Amino acid sequence: MFLVAFLLPQLANAQSNPTTDSLIQLLNRTKSTKEKLPITLQLSEELYKSNSTLALKYAFESERLAKKLHSDSLLNKAYINQGTAYLHLGNHPSALNLFFKAIHGAQKNGDSHTLFAAYDNLAILYYYQKDMDNALKYLFAALDQYARKKPMSNFQIERKIYVLNNIGIVYDETKQYKKSAQYFNKALALAKQMNDHEIIANVLTNQADLYNNQGKSELALKQYEEALAIRRKNNNKWGLSKSYLSIGQFYLTNKNYDKAESYIKEAIELGKEAKYWQNVDVASSKLFNLYKLKGDYKNALTALELNKKVNDTLFNQERIRKITQLEMQFEFDRKQADFLTKQKERNIYYWLASIALSLSLVIVTLLFYLQKNRTRKLRLEQENLTQEKSKLEKDVELKEKELANKLLHITQNKEFIDDISTKLIGIKQKIEIEAQSSVQKIISDLQANLQPDLLQEFELRFHQVHDEFFNTLNKKFPDLTPSERKLCAFLKLNMSTKEISTITHQSTKSIEIARTRLRKKLNLTGSDQNLVDFLTQLDV
Incomplete structure (x- = not known):
């Protein structure tokens, strides 16, 4: 599994974390906008795994506060936190847009930390979309940001482990096993250096998956069992549920049904205790298939009923989460609209006050110096205003045509690039392997032209x-x-x-x-x- 699942064991109980509770209490007591902003940023980072909708709420508030303070660097971080929450909510288009906005701003400021976070999350997004080339591209871009940091803090070393691990996963899934092993080894060495047991267990599990894909069953089982032993020692029920499921799947694949049944059942029980319903969902489905293979239809029915019940629970949770997300988005948009309306009202007030003052001075001056010529001048001004209005109308018409033509040109340019890219992809499959990388680079360069923010x-x-x-x-x-x-x-x-x-x-x-x-x-x-x-x- 990729990075999102990789981090869940450490953050599954973040919602009840005393740190989160104390931050919320601190935020409620704080009046200063400048002091509120870092608190809302930290809250959105703490909550994005356990409660993505609530994390999105604080990320929205961070954006509002950052704009109020005119802080570009913190605004970019707010975009990252919003994008991360959207990523975990499955809203990939919104996440993609926010990550690119953050990259654009961070590149101007030279903000390496924000660039890393954006590249790292983009890699996850493209992985979910099965775009392994772009996933690798942004993983290496993220890794490059840490290559410039010496010495690194423990947090930065931990983030680097995640990137190395995920590069290994992508290489494994694209059957580049030698490269995959190299990056898993690098990740494992750093994890042992930090002595973080759960990260070590995750990397060991990924190595086991690699061995299994290569047909090295004995090595795979050894790694699975080593990860299981680490999690038993730390009594991590969330992680233990994952390990039991991995080993159960291993035995199921190797047709050792008795052992597979034992491990998968344990995965289900631990998943229930830890409320890790996604794992219970997968495990119950595997158990159902196992009983079908054994011809045990009574137990197969029981496993199927459990799977359906968990599916219904997950569906209801997802529906509630999406409704809450929409409500929060609406509330945020409403507040933004109110803020802009009030700002416009203030600007209009100052503008009207300035005009009123200017007109008063002009009128007094005209009455004092030009009383006799007042009517003639007013008539001339009216004629000038009419001419100016006519000129402005023509300018608006011209600019409107220019805007429409430019948008049409951009649209045609995108369609042209898409068409050329599609044709090149077809050509790529028919040419020699040595030339394929050159064609792929041309495709990537063409696609890069589609990034500007047209909106x-x-x-x-x-x-x-x-x-x-x-x-x-x-x-x-x-x-x-x-x-x-x-x-x-x-x-x-x-x-x-x-x-x-x-x-x-x-x-x-x-x-x-x-x-x-x-x-x-x-x-x-x-x-x-x-x-x-x-x-x-x-x-x-």
Whole structure:
């Protein structure tokens, strides 16, 4: 298993950790924004394994506080913590976007610690997506950040062990066994140097998996049993459940059903005690298969019923977690909108006050010096304003065309790169092995051109062209979410669903659903009025 599972034994009970409880109490007593920010960051880091939704809540608060303090370095850390929570919640697109935002900011500041965290998490994300090339790419990028740190703290050595271990896992899964063994050995040597028993047990288990994949059954069993002995000594029920399941699977594969049954049953019992339901789910499924092979259908039914019960429990937990995540996201968006609204209100107040003062001075001066010419000057000013308005309207029309053309160009460029990359992948399979690495580099270079944040560029340019559009939209429809406001902007430019999909990385089906919801919020349901026409005329 990869890094996320690798860390769980150490953090499974983080939610009840006295450190977490004391941090929450400290946060409730703290009034200063500057003092609150590091506490919320630490809380999101402590909780992201045991309670990812709660970790996300504190990461959102960290972002808000960091923006309030104008701290770019801490804002990048907030992005990392949000991305990590999303990764554990299974929301990979949001996690990917946040990690790249953190990398962009950290590269400007030369923040090696944040870069490591972003690269490390990106590797996990790509591993989950079965993209082993990118997983290795970012694992080595993370390792490179620690190559510059001398001497390293214990925490940094621990993080380096995780990276070395995960490189070994990727090489094992891609059948590069020699390289896999090298990195497992490096990870194990550092783990023994730190004398961290649970990390040692995890690396030993991964080495056993490697031996098993190579057909070295005796060596594999020896490593499994050594990891089990370490966990017995430390009475780590969470880890013991994992070890018993690994050995049970080993015996099941080798058709030693009696021993397999004994170990898998023990894995289930320990998993129940530790509330490690994911392991109980897997173990009960293995037990069901074992009884089927033995023809013991009565016990097979019992194992199947347990598996279904655990599956239902996990499903309900996941559903509750997703609902909570959505509620928290909505609350965060609402607070962000309130903050921006108040900020705009303050700016408008100062702007109006300045204009009022300036106008007062101008009026007094005009009355004093130019009373007789007042009517003539007002008429001239009105003519100038009319001309200026006409000029501005033409400028807006020109900029709108430029913005639409640029977005179209970006969209076509992405489609072109995707098409070329697909063709190169096909060519890669047909050419000699020596030339495949060169073709892969070309593919990687092409894909690198797809990283720029198109949404940020679009929002900046759109605000320059249609400064009043969002003000009018927010005034008439204050309940729109940020995503729905962005969709309104795309539609105002008369962009197609396919073009919006390319910019936002969403599927066309998701965008069509979003358009239907938007019509309802704009009170257009049951109306024949075209959505694009409605938005085009909104700020006229």
